[in-house]
Amino acid sequence: MSLSILLFFAVVFMLVYLLRSAKIGALVAFLLTGVLSGPYVLNLFQVTDTWVLLGDIGILFLWFNIGLEINMRRLWRLRRTIFGFGAAQVLMVVVMLFPLLFGLTNWTIMGCAMIAMLMAMSSTSADLQLLTDRHQLNTDMGRQTFSILLFQDLLAIPLLAMLPVFTGKGFNLGAAAIDVAVISVALVMSVIIVGRFVMTPLLRQVARLRSKEAFLLAIVLNIVLWAVLMDLMGLPAGLGAFLAGMLMSETIYRHQIVAEISPYSVLFLALFFISLGMGLNLELVLSKWYIVFGGLIGLVAIKFFALFMVARVRGVDNASSIMIALILAQGGEFALLMLQTMKSSGIEIIPASHKEILTAIIILSIMVTPLLLAMYGYLQRTGRIAPTRFINRDDKENDIAPQVIVCGFGRVGQIVCQMLDAQMIPYIAIDLDVSAVMMGREQGFNVVYGDSTNRDVLVECGLAPRKIKSVVVALDNATTARKAILTIKSVAPRVNIFARARTLADSKILVAEGASVAMPETIESSFFLGYSVLQQAGVPECDIEALLGDMRADDYAALSTVISDKQD
Numbered sequence: 365m366s367l368s369i370l371l372f373f374a375v376v377f378m379l380v381y382l383l384r385s386a387k388i389g390a391l392v393a394f395l396l397t398g399v400l401s402g403p404y405v406l407n408l409f410q411v412t413d414t415w416v417l418l419g420d421i422g423i424l425f426l427w428f429n430i431g432l433e434i435n436m437r438r439l440w441r442l443r444r445t446i447f448g449f450g451a452a453q454v455l456m457v458v459v460m461l462f463p464l465l466f467g468l469t470n471w472t473i474m475g476c477a478m479i480a481m482l483m484a485m486s487s488t489s490a491d492l493q494l495l496t497d498r499h500q501l502n503t504d505m506g507r508q509t510f511s512i513l514l515f516q517d518l519l520a521i522p523l524l525a526m527l528p529v530f531t532g533k534g535f536n537l538g539a540a541a542i543d544v545a546v547i548s549v550a551l552v553m554s555v556i557i558v559g560r561f562v563m564t565p566l567l568r569q570v571a572r573l574r575s576k577e578a579f580l581l582a583i584v585l586n587i588v589l590w591a592v593l594m595d596l597m598g599l600p601a602g603l604g605a606f607l608a609g610m611l612m613s614e615t616i617y618r619h620q621i622v623a624e625i626s627p628y629s630v631l632f633l634a635l636f637f638i639s640l641g642m643g644l645n646l647e648l649v650l651s652k653w654y655i656v657f658g659g660l661i662g663l664v665a666i667k668f669f670a671l672f673m674v675a676r677v678r679g680v681d682n683a684s685s686i687m688i689a690l691i692l693a694q695g696g697e698f699a700l701l702m703l704q705t706m707k708s709s710g711i712e713i714i715p716a717s718h719k720e721i722l723t724a725i726i727i728l729s730i731m732v733t734p735l736l737l738a739m740y741g742y743l744q745r746t747g748r749i750a751p752t753r754f755i756n757r758d759d760k761e762n763d764i765a766p767q768v769i770v771c772g773f774g775r776v777g778q779i780v781c782q783m784l785d786a787q788m789i790p791y792i793a794i795d796l797d798v799s800a801v802m803m804g805r806e807q808g809f810n811v812v813y814g815d816s817t818n819r820d821v822l823v824e825c826g827l828a829p830r831k832i833k834s835v836v837v838a839l840d841n842a843t844t845a846r847k848a849i850l851t852i853k854s855v856a857p858r859v860n861i862f863a864r865a866r867t868l869a870d871s872k873i874l875v876a877e878g879a880s881v882a883m884p885e886t887i888e889s890s891f892f893l894g895y896s897v898l899q900q901a902g903v904p905e906c907d908i909e910a911l912l913g914d915m916r917a918d919d920y921a922a923l924s925t926v927i928s929d930k931q932d
Contacts, residue, residue, distance in 0.1 A: 368408045372401055376634075387741065389497055389734040391490060394634045395727070398641020411642045419636030423489050423697075424605040425629030428587050430492055430501075430510070431609020432622060439610070442511050449508060449678055450515020453692070456670040457484035464662070475713045479722070481523060482699040483663060486692040487730050488513045488602065493633060494691060494734065505684040508675075509691055517603060520698055558611065567617050571798040571813055580624050586611070616801050616813040619794070623820030640697070644727045648720050659725040664732065667693040683752035690740060694733045695726030766792040766826050770836045771816035771848050773800050773809070776864045776885075777838035781809050792825050817847040822855055829856045837863040837879065842870040846877055853878045891915070 379393035401408040409415070461480040465471060471479070491513060495501040501510065563586055570582045586608045594604030612621055649656050668689045675685035703719050706712075714722075744751040768784060770777050773795035784791045785808075793811035795801050804811040814821040816839065826832060835852050839845040842865065849861055863879040865871035867886055874882035891912055898908050 371406065372397075372408050375400055375406075376638075386738070388738045389494060390634070391493055391497075391637060392731055392734045394637035395641040395731045398638040399644055399646070400641075401638065402642035402644070402646075404644075404646035409642065411639060415635065415639040415642065418632055419639040420601070422629065422632030422634070422636035423602050424587050424591050425625060426489055426492055426633050427602040427605035428609040428625065429496075429622070429629055431606040431611075432613050432618060442507060442514075445508055445511035446515050446518075449674065450512045450519075452674045452678070453512050453671055454481070454484045454516065454519060456674050457667055460666050460670055464666075469714075469718070471714050471718075478523075478713055481519070482702055483695055483722075483726075484667075485516045485519070485696040485698050486513060486667075487694055487696040487733075488517060489633065489636065489697060490694070490730050490733065491691050494737065498737075500687075505680075505687050508680065508684070509688050512688070512692060516696070516698070523698075523702065563611050564615060567612075567615070568798055568802070571617065571796075574796060576624070579620070583612075583621055583625055616798075616805065616811075619812050619821050619824040620814040620818075622824050623814070623818045626820060640700075640727060640730070643700075643723070645720055645724060649724050649728075652721060655721055656724050656728065659721065660728050660732065663695060663725060663729055664693045664736075683750075686740070687752075690736050691733065693736070694729035696730075699726055765831065766790045766810075767833045768792075768836065769794065769822065769825055769827055769832055770838060771852075772836075772838035772840070772864075773797070773804055773811050774838060774840055776840075777836070778804070778809070780836050780838060781811070785809075794821065794825060817844060817851050819851050819855060822851060827852065827855050827859075829858065832856060832859055834860040834862060837861060837874070839864070840866070842866065842873065845870075845874060849874060849877045849879055 376393070376397045379396050380390050383393045384390060400406055403410055458477070458480045461483055462476055465476040465480055466473065469476070491509065492501070495506045495509060500506040567579075567582055570578050573579075587605050590604035590608040590611075591601040592604070594607075595601045612618055671689035671692050672685050675688050676682070680688070700723060703723055707716065707719060740749070743749040767789055768791040770780055770784075770791055770793040773781070773793045774797075777793055777795070781791060781793055781804075791810060793804070793809060794814040794816045795804075795811060796813065796815055798813055801811050801813050812825070814825065816822070816837070827835070835856075837845050837848050837852075839848060845863055845865070849863065852859060852861060861879045861881075863871075863874045863882040865874055865882045865884045868884045871882040871884040895908055895912065898911075899905065
């Protein structure tokens with residue numbers, strides 16, 4: 365077993381390294397790892413329920429992260445794209461696929477219609493991961509792609525409702541429409557009620573513990589709770605995780621949640637794609653390679669053309685239309701799930717051997733998508749196609765990007781924030797004291813819950829080279845302040861850091877670690893008292909200023925031999 369695990373991780377590492385070096389996403393590496401590790405090549409592992417479970421968890425984490433990016437207000441703005449663009453895309457693909465399937469196979473009309481709709485679905489998990497990796501989720505193109513994917517997931521409801529037709533039972537379209545409407549209203553009400561009265565108070569109590577483990581488990585409980593609720597309602601579990609993310613998207617905990625959950629989502633999502641690769645039947649692919657290859661080319665070509673045409677008709681520019689069509693041109697995991705469900709339920713909508721062929725085509729199409737994107741990127745880099753820069757909409761809407769980050773919202777941090785507010789300089793403050801954060805927000809301060817020493821939290825708050833003018837480290841613990849400065853420098857090496865220090869010794873340490881200024885508050889408070897005393901004694905103000913200037917020179921060098929850092 366240990367040798368198998370060693371070989372497995374060696375294969376993963378080599379494939380990720382090679383494909384990343386070739387500017388191809390890690391997604392293909394994970395799929396290929398599954399193929400090589402599966403029963404048809406190295407036979408390191410079998411596709412068991414454990415692998416399926418780990419993959420399902422990965423999908424939930426991915427949907428949760430997307431929910432964190434898409435709040436209710438933003439979702440409402442996308443409603444026309446979701447139901448307009450999404451419906452048009454599915455209809456166009458079905459119209460083009462149905463006659464081909466009906467003419468080339470001996471399937472029934474209902475069988476051809478069902479398969480055409482299933483093949484119109486794309487891989488939500490793969491496409492969202494591609495958009496996230498390419499930093500394009502918040503662009504216009506990314507949001508239009510996401511809208512189509514969301515419509516496809518909502519389409520899962522009537523498709524699941526149609527299954528009784530193939531078992532000899534009836535299908536009431538009117539009743540199904542009423543069910544969908546009732547479910548939609550219930551979802552909106554649930555988001556409002558549960559978010560305000562359950563999850564926010566729960567996370568507030570957990571945050572007060574300052575326990576990383578408890579906070580992480582609370583997040584996972586939130587994800588699983590909503591996934592189970594959706595599953596009980598007959599909806600995709602991923603939709604529940606998406607709603608869970610939306611609940612947290614506008615809370616003070618959002619930045620810390622992203623930082624805590626991201627590593628786990630990457631791990632579990634990798635396991636999902638590996639398990640997907642393990643399920644590829646290589647014997648069938650090799651024996652029926654011409655059918656699989658022809659079906660793969662046909663599916664990708666038809667979906668690309670359909671998506672491109674719909675996008676252009678809706679007024680999307682040429683470059684974005686090509687990208688949307690490339691990203692969505694593959695099959696999806698929902699189709700794989702439906703084929704497996706029909707197989708296990710004994711629903712013979714199409715012959716069993718044809719289901720295996722369709723499964724192989726869908727998996728291969730998911731593997732091909734990153735390769736097509738890499739090829740398109742290569743053509744752009746070599747000048748054969750005009751390069752396109754997709755603008756991130758976050759720069760144009762919602763909140764103004766902060767110019768200053770304040771780490772710590774204690775007495776010093778609050779005063780700094782008041783000064784920034786007075787000069788209308790946009791900022792964001794970070795603190796782990798949830799009570800201070802809540803009180804600060806009630807008073808109008810832009811402060812969020814988060815760990816200032818966590819790189820992901822700082823990045824989520826906007827820390828980036830040439831974007832943040834300065835960072836204020838107002839933490840009262842010297843060790844924590846030092847960690848924060850090191851983390852800040854690792855993200856933005858040239859940013860100006862203004863730190864608060866209790867003593868002269870702490871000040872020198874923070875400056876040595878990269879702080880531009882580290883103000884020792886014990887000395888500066890003494891200077892203020894001394895200034896007042898000398899002024900009262902009749903010493904001219906210019907002499908006092910000169911004296912203090914000399915004492916501050918060269919990082920308080922004149923005081924280093926006479927000042928003790930002992931606290932009274």
